[in-house]
Amino acid sequence: MADTITEPTTDTVLEVRNLRSGYGTVPVLNGITFDVRNEIFTILGSNGAGKTTLLATLARLIPVMDGSIHVQGQDVSNMPAYSTARLGVGYVPQESAVFPDLTIMENLSIGAMIGKRSTEERLEEVFDTFPDLRTKTHLRAGNLSGGESRMVACGRALMQDPQLLLLDEPTAGLSPLYVEQFFETIELIHKTRNVAVLLTEQNATKALGIADRVMVLSLGEGSEPLDAGDVTTERLKEAYKL
Amino acid sequence: MLDWLDAFLISGFFGVLQIIGLGLLVHLQMGLSRVANFGVAGFWGLGLYVFGVLYIKVDWPFGDPFQFLICAFLATVASGLAGLLVAWLIADLDVDGALVGTLGFATVVLILATTQTELTGGATGLGGMRFPYDLGPAKTNEFVWVLITTVLVGAILLYVRWVHRSPYGRLLIAVGTNEPLARSLGKSTTRAKLTLFATTSALMGLLGAMQGVMFRFLNPATITINITLAALAGLILGGITRVWGAVVGVLFTVGLFDIVIQFYAPLPQEWFTQAIPVAREAVFGAALVLVLLFRPKGLLGEMKRPQLMRRIHDFN
Numbered sequence: 279m280a281d282t283i284t285e286p287t288t289d290t291v292l293e294v295r296n297l298r299s300g301y302g303t304v305p306v307l308n309g310i311t312f313d314v315r316n317e318i319f320t321i322l323g324s325n326g327a328g329k330t331t332l333l334a335t336l337a338r339l340i341p342v343m344d345g346s347i348h349v350q351g352q353d354v355s356n357m358p359a360y361s362t363a364r365l366g367v368g369y370v371p372q373e374s375a376v377f378p379d380l381t382i383m384e385n386l387s388i389g390a391m392i393g394k395r396s397t398e399e400r401l402e403e404v405f406d407t408f409p410d411l412r413t414k415t416h417l418r419a420g421n422l423s424g425g426e427s428r429m430v431a432c433g434r435a436l437m438q439d440p441q442l443l444l445l446d447e448p449t450a451g452l453s454p455l456y457v458e459q460f461f462e463t464i465e466l467i468h469k470t471r472n473v474a475v476l477l478t479e480q481n482a483t484k485a486l487g488i489a490d491r492v493m494v495l496s497l498g499e500g501s502e503p504l505d506a507g508d509v510t511t512e513r514l515k516e517a518y519k520l
Numbered sequence: 521m522l523d524w525l526d527a528f529l530i531s532g533f534f535g536v537l538q539i540i541g542l543g544l545l546v547h548l549q550m551g552l553s554r555v556a557n558f559g560v561a562g563f564w565g566l567g568l569y570v571f572g573v574l575y576i577k578v579d580w581p582f583g584d585p586f587q588f589l590i591c592a593f594l595a596t597v598a599s600g601l602a603g604l605l606v607a608w609l610i611a612d613l614d615v616d617g618a619l620v621g622t623l624g625f626a627t628v629v630l631i632l633a634t635t636q637t638e639l640t641g642g643a644t645g646l647g648g649m650r651f652p653y654d655l656g657p658a659k660t661n662e663f664v665w666v667l668i669t670t671v672l673v674g675a676i677l678l679y680v681r682w683v684h685r686s687p688y689g690r691l692l693i694a695v696g697t698n699e700p701l702a703r704s705l706g707k708s709t710t711r712a713k714l715t716l717f718a719t720t721s722a723l724m725g726l727l728g729a730m731q732g733v734m735f736r737f738l739n740p741a742t743i744t745i746n747i748t749l750a751a752l753a754g755l756i757l758g759g760i761t762r763v764w765g766a767v768v769g770v771l772f773t774v775g776l777f778d779i780v781i782q783f784y785a786p787l788p789q790e791w792f793t794q795a796i797p798v799a800r801e802a803v804f805g806a807a808l809v810l811v812l813l814f815r816p817k818g819l820l821g822e823m824k825r826p827q828l829m830r831r832i833h834d835f836n
Contacts, residue, residue, distance in 0.1 A: 334700075337704050338703075338704075339700050339703060339704065358703070358708065359700075359703035359704050360703055360704075360705070360706050360707055360708050360709070362704075363703075363704050363705060363706035364706045367704075368704075369701075369704040371701060374698050374701065375701070377693060377694045377697050377698060377701070377702075378697060379693055379697055379761070379822075379823045379825075380690060380693060380694070380825065381825050384690050384825065387687070387690070388687070388690050388691065388694055388705060389705065391687060391691065391705060391706055391707050392705075392706035392707070418825070438705070438706060
């Protein structure tokens, strides 16, 4: 994979070096290296490429077998997930992303257990980003549609005041209308809140529309990150190893 | 003064209160944070025995009520520490492992109570405890003790309600439904579980100490798995995730048999010695099977969140 990684710059939020991780003793990721600056960084890959494993590892929910992860310059390779979250990492998994027994309001407020700003202030910002949630705060999260659940999960991560937002296939299974809306919202979050976004996607066309840089993950190995503007079908095929 | 009151009814009511208290605490463990506990009798029994042994065997320089307060406090601390240790040991185990681990702890407590004859009196038991007050006849003292226990169980109920409404309670619910996701929220889920298990185990120990005073006797036959089963059956029947689940469930099970049928059912006297105790366990089992088949969330249904949680300013 990318041997010609550039040195971290001052706005580098995440540095991943030769990362190996997996389940038990079986590695899924085989030496991934990349940086995320204050940008939207998209990881493309087909099913089974290791996208979910990568994001769960970055959120420190899966142990690192080898290599390192630095968040805001701090080595989090051996840190527990809660300490990593305190450094400003918000994580939205693809599945089971909300707490079904809690109301929408509780799901959001539970994100505000860390940080200094008032919960009310953060809630207002989340409602500005996801206006549909404002009138449904009393509903059980377990009764929501897929799109609403995704909004709640994303809102909860934003309540943590993150510096880096990890979004695992945020539009998977959503209707085309929601997909369009969600990509616009991700772009809005990045621009208005100054949050670096690392998202995984299968929908290359949509993801490239908002991404600054792209990396393709294939069978646990990552391509060299490409500027989204430079991506061509040929380069994608090469990265996908097709 | 209390001639109208049957002494056995007082102890029957005390037993129901004890099981309600234990059921409320198990609700926090298993209904909120989903930490399995099949060793309720162990934490309760440890409190009972630590209290009893300290009260009877130690030559305290002061009398009651300080002797009671010190011994009850130490019994509470002992059960809390045991809860912390057990929770630490089972923290990374799955439900099956946690059930076996906690059951193992209860078994160890029972074995120690039975075999450490010098300290505990062994299988024959140990007497010598007193009420921390003397209001005259035993029945009056027992009646007042039931009132004090009612206040304690009421306080436990208020604590459970507070936990439900607090950020800590929301974290516990998050841990119970999706621990990996809860870990990414910035709080240690292990610490949350350990704190909960230690606190609830400590309160189980305090209930055990209350039992010691009520019956003034240490008897290993009281710390068997039956007490765990009674608390669990009541809780599951009422609704394991509901604040009032244990109260409703225990009243429908232990309350029905140990008070209503025992004292008010016009049944032949000989039934109460053999048939009723057997029928009691059978009905508990059948009720559990029926509830799990037709109303798996219990009589009160699924978890309801307090209205308060719906307003923004409740979170600041």
